[in-house]
Amino acid sequence: MTATTQQVMTINMGPQHPSTHGVLRLILELDGETVVKSTPHIGFLHRGIEKLAEHKTYHQFITLTDRLDYLAPMSNNLGYALAVEKLLDIEAPKRSQYIRIILCELTRISSHLLWLATHALDIGAMTVFFYCFRERETLNDIFEMVAGARMNLSYVRIGGVARDLPDGFAEKAREFVNAFPGRLREYETLLTKNKIWLMRTKDVGIISAEDAINYGLSGPSIRGSGVKWDIRKSEPYSSYNEMDFIVPVGKNGDVYDRYLVRIEEMRQSNEIVRQAVDTLPKGEFIADIPDVALPQKVNLKKSMESLIHHFKIVTDGICPPVGEVYVCVEAPKGELGYYIISDGTKNPYRIKIRPPSFVNLEGLQKMIEGHLLADVVAVIGSLDIVLGEIDR
Amino acid sequence: MAEMSAIGKKLKETFPDAVTGMKTFRGELTVSINKDYIGKVAEFLCNDDESDFGYLSDLCGVDKSRLDNSNAFEVVYHLYSLRHNHRVRLKVEIPASNPSIKTVTNVWKTADWHEREAYDMFGIIFEGHPNLERILTPEGFEGYPLRKDYPLKGRQPASLREVYRKGEE
Numbered sequence: 001m002t003a004t005t006q007q008v009m010t011i012n013m014g015p016q017h018p019s020t021h022g023v024l025r026l027i028l029e030l031d032g033e034t035v036v037k038s039t040p041h042i043g044f045l046h047r048g049i050e051k052l053a054e055h056k057t058y059h060q061f062i063t064l065t066d067r068l069d070y071l072a073p074m075s076n077n078l079g080y081a082l083a084v085e086k087l088l089d090i091e092a093p094k095r096s097q098y099i100r101i102i103l104c105e106l107t108r109i110s111s112h113l114l115w116l117a118t119h120a121l122d123i124g125a126m127t128v129f130f131y132c133f134r135e136r137e138t139l140n141d142i143f144e145m146v147a148g149a150r151m152n153l154s155y156v157r158i159g160g161v162a163r164d165l166p167d168g169f170a171e172k173a174r175e176f177v178n179a180f181p182g183r184l185r186e187y188e189t190l191l192t193k194n195k196i197w198l199m200r201t202k203d204v205g206i207i208s209a210e211d212a213i214n215y216g217l218s219g220p221s222i223r224g225s226g227v228k229w230d231i232r233k234s235e236p237y238s239s240y241n242e243m244d245f246i247v248p249v250g251k252n253g254d255v256y257d258r259y260l261v262r263i264e265e266m267r268q269s270n271e272i273v274r275q276a277v278d279t280l281p282k283g284e285f286i287a288d289i290p291d292v293a294l295p296q297k298v299n300l301k302k303s304m305e306s307l308i309h310h311f312k313i314v315t316d317g318i319c320p321p322v323g324e325v326y327v328c329v330e331a332p333k334g335e336l337g338y339y340i341i342s343d344g345t346k347n348p349y350r351i352k353i354r355p356p357s358f359v360n361l362e363g364l365q366k367m368i369e370g371h372l373l374a375d376v377v378a379v380i381g382s383l384d385i386v387l388g389e390i391d392r
Numbered sequence: 393m394a395e396m397s398a399i400g401k402k403l404k405e406t407f408p409d410a411v412t413g414m415k416t417f418r419g420e421l422t423v424s425i426n427k428d429y430i431g432k433v434a435e436f437l438c439n440d441d442e443s444d445f446g447y448l449s450d451l452c453g454v455d456k457s458r459l460d461n462s463n464a465f466e467v468v469y470h471l472y473s474l475r476h477n478h479r480v481r482l483k484v485e486i487p488a489s490n491p492s493i494k495t496v497t498n499v500w501k502t503a504d505w506h507e508r509e510a511y512d513m514f515g516i517i518f519e520g521h522p523n524l525e526r527i528l529t530p531e532g533f534e535g536y537p538l539r540k541d542y543p544l545k546g547r548q549p550a551s552l553r554e555v556y557r558k559g560e561e
Contacts, residue, residue: 043528050513051537055544086418213446213474216502227474234477323417326470326481328449337450339470343459354450354470362505391528 022387033372045391053351057317066152068389074107075331077156083327083338084158087320095283096160097239102276105269110139111332112266119381123200159293160286177274201256205367205379215363219334220261225253231330243272255382292318317346333357355389422481431494438499445471451506453514455540463488492517513538
């Protein structure tokens with residue numbers, strides 16, 4: 001896009017701007033109110049997680065994965081655990097797979113709720129924010145009940161999950177699942193046919209399916225452009241193939257379509273949780289493989305061997321065979337991949353995290369070229385970025 | 393699986409000199425490519441009808457020096473095909489003394505930031521990249537943090553206070 005007048009102005013947006021969802025800084029070149037060029041500057045939240053990983057044992061690194069996309073810690077935990085399990089060539093027991101699905105889908109809802117709340121707030125619809133946070137509160141209570149934490153769950157373990165679901169979980173989950181579709185309808189009455197909302201989101205930030213693939217978008221951002229690709233369907237992991245759900249797609253690839261896709265995804269996730277809770281199999285919550293999977297906590301006080309295994313895993317770590325794997329999961333933001341190289345020692349030789357937000361943000365420049373300054377906020381919101389995983 | 397090895401075979405037939413090795417681990421195919429051919433191989437894999445790897449999942453650098461004493465870097469490409477639903481991993485070894493390789497941004501636009509990150513973390517030069525600048529580390533940062541000889545605690549001034557103190561003197 002070339003400027004029509006000779007007065008191109010360069011302005012700085014962020015890193016403290018509230019609509020940049022963290023610490024994103026954009027250098028915008030404006031011709032009047034039209035964006036000629038945008039250059040994102042990232043890295044303000046860089047903590048060197050990949051470097052830290054090389055100095056941690058495989059179990060220790062689980063807690064760091066929470067700090068990537070801190071709105072969906074379960075997906076991050078799960079992707080990492082699946083990668084290490086593939087490296088070790090083991091499989092988690094059926095019950096733990098279902099527990100993982102339930103918690104992952106609940107975090108997906110929680111993450112999408114925060115997206116909806118802030119996205120609407122950015123564009124000026126303030127009420128939605130309060131409604132979404134009301135539901136998030138219920139979800140956080142459920143997370144606290146299961147994992148003991150509200151935000152950074154660290155609930156997944158290599159070979160299973162940390163502990164079994166507590167008593168009363170199923171009732172609490174069902175209560176939420178039954179109430180949630182009604183709540184979703186409430187949000188939709190506020191937004192979906194709202195004239196102001198339509199004007200702000202329709203035909204804004206369009207990206208074609210071809211461009212979306214070439215720019216490497218994933219998750220709802222690519223599905224909004226009509227690409228029907230969901231890793232839960234295409235490469236099912238953790239028993240997702242036993243769940244019945246549809247993958248919603250958009251048509252035009254604009255902000256509005258990405259909005260519709262995420263709303264429908266919440267509905268589908270809700271149904272997945274319902275199915276998984278109803279058909280939760282009985283059995284162990286963590287695999288009984290003493291040299292790699294942590295023994296159950298209750299056994300530590302009763303069995304000498306369990307205590308020894310626990311001690312050995314915590315102090316020495318585990319040593320997967322030499323090799324490399326790439327495992328990806330469908331995180332709320334898109335394809336979250338872990339590439340792990342093992343040299344046979346207790347520390348991973350290299351862990352590369354493929355964060356969906358990092359790649360999705362790359363497409364921003366393409367989407368806002370030629371649009372108005374006010375649309376930048378709408379487009380950033382529609383990409384649902386989290387700087388924690390962009391900067392790592 | 394059978395399909396995966398077919399891709400490797402076809403690649404080997406089309407570019408006999410380019411493919412230097414092939415390996416399957418846990419069902420994942422890894423093809424090692426000669427450095428000089430990466431541009432051609434990338435174009436072929438992206439446009440060929442049978443492989444159709446139109447989606448670059450990930451691109452990253454690896455410092456191999458502590459893995460096999462080879463004193464080399466590796467650039468690793470993870471490719472995915474949305475149409476055929478299959479994946480392949482390409483690996484290109486480059487010497488640490490002259491870490492440069494041709495860019496693939498002309499094939500996959502998404503490679504832009506990935507390559508900048510690999511440059512930032514390992515100092516790998518991607519020839520022909522439109523804007524090869526540091527991306528995650530701050531302005532004026534020195535060194536390449538993910539290289540194995542870079543210390544975990546970093547080499548930058550220990551704290552901001554130290555920087556300020558220097559300013560006072």
